[in-house]
Amino acid sequence: QVQLVESGGGVVQPGRSLRLSCAVSGFSFNSCGMHWVRQAPGRGLEWVAMISNDESQKYYADSVEGRFTISRDTSKNTLFLQVSSLRVEDTAVYYCARDPNQRFWFDLWGQGTPVTVAS
Amino acid sequence: VLTQSPATLSLSPGERATLSCGASPSLRFNYLAWYQHRPGLAPRLLIYDASTRATGIPDRFSGSGSGTDFTLIISRLEPDDFAVYYCQQYRSSPPTFGGGTKVEI
Numbered sequence: 080q081v082q083l084v085e086s087g088g089g090v091v092q093p094g095r096s097l098r099l100s101c102a103v104s105g106f107s108f109n110s111c112g113m114h115w116v117r118q119a120p121g122r123g124l125e126w127v128a129m130i131s132n133d134e135s136q137k138y139y140a141d142s143v144e145g146r147f148t149i150s151r152d153t154s155k156n157t158l159f160l161q162v163s164s165l166r167v168e169d170t171a172v173y174y175c176a177r178d179p180n181q182r183f184w185f186d187l188w189g190q191g192t193p194v195t196v197a198s
Numbered sequence: 199v200l201t202q203s204p205a206t207l208s209l210s211p212g213e214r215a216t217l218s219c220g221a222s223p224s225l226r227f228n229y230l231a232w233y234q235h236r237p238g239l240a241p242r243l244l245i246y247d248a249s250t251r252a253t254g255i256p257d258r259f260s261g262s263g264s265g266t267d268f269t270l271i272i273s274r275l276e277p278d279d280f281a282v283y284y285c286q287q288y289r290s291s292p293p294t295f296g297g298g299t300k301v302e303i
Contacts, residue, residue: 083240124233124241124284124295140292174241183288184231186252188240 081105081187083175088192095165099192101158101175106187108156109133112178114185115149115160117171127173128160131181143169165196200285200296207301215272217299219285224265229289232261232270235298236281244283245270275301 087099101113115127128149129138137149148161158175172193176185201220209215219230228248235241243252245261248268258273272279280303285296 123297124235124286126293126295138291176241182229183291183293184229184243184246184286185233185241186243186246188242190238190240 083177083187083189085173085175085189085192088173088194090195090197091165092198093165093167093196096161096163097165097194099160099162099173099194101160101189103156103158103177106177108151109153112181112183113149113151113158114176114178114183115147115158116174116176116185116188117169118174118191119168119171122171125171126183129178129183130158162194165194167196170194170196200287200294202283202285202296202299204299205297207299208303209275209301210303211275211277213275215270215275215279215301217270217272217283217301219263219268219270219296221266221268221287225268225287225289227289228264228268229287230261230263230268231286231288232259233284233286234279234281235284236278241284272301 084102114129130149146164150159172191174191175189177187199222203218230248232245233241249261260271262269282298282300284298
């Protein structure tokens with residue numbers, strides 16, 4: 080079955096870290112770019128980060144640059160997002176998404192993992 | 199910047215929905231996608247390159263437009279179509295989304 084399944088979200092204090100995971104199945108993971116997109120409560124969608132199929136290119140939104148790190152493990156068919164120095168404004172549902180042609184549109188999404196940053 | 203209108207569209211099953219997305223500046227090569235997002239579910243790609251339907255998307259959904267004005271039409275609303283719809287540009291970095299249009303009964 081072609082799917083993306085996120086995990087790793089939770090409630091965390093400001094300044095702390097989490098590692099989000101996205102398990103991939105049903106397609107060739109190493110042929111696609113992958114992204115993280117988030118949605119804060121009551122807000123729209125916000126692109127967060129992208130990694131190319133061969134890991135040679137990584138891009139970040141200005142709001143997370145220097146604090147978040149995207150990576151992938153092809154042997155485990157898993158995408159990661161290390162989120163550090165968390166802020167209250169990072170509270171959101173985090174979605175992983177597939178980019179089949181590395182053109183920055185997303186043809187497959189997971190159901191998301193929620194992250195709440197609160198003291 | 200992508201501006202979607204209206205913010206909310208109240209319609210009945212079987213009716214036609216017309217959603218707008220305005221882009222500033224103009225989107226070269228019509229690099230625009232549309233997504234459907236139902237509560238608690240994964241977002242779903244409907245349209246890319248402004249008018250190309252994604253795999254498995256029924257022909258009730260159609261996209262059109264160029265430059266600064268884009269439209270998503272749902273010709274005959276079905277119960278599962280009541281959701282929030284987002285446009286997204288990928289002409290420039292970072293990719294950005296519009297604020298969404300909620301299609302409600």
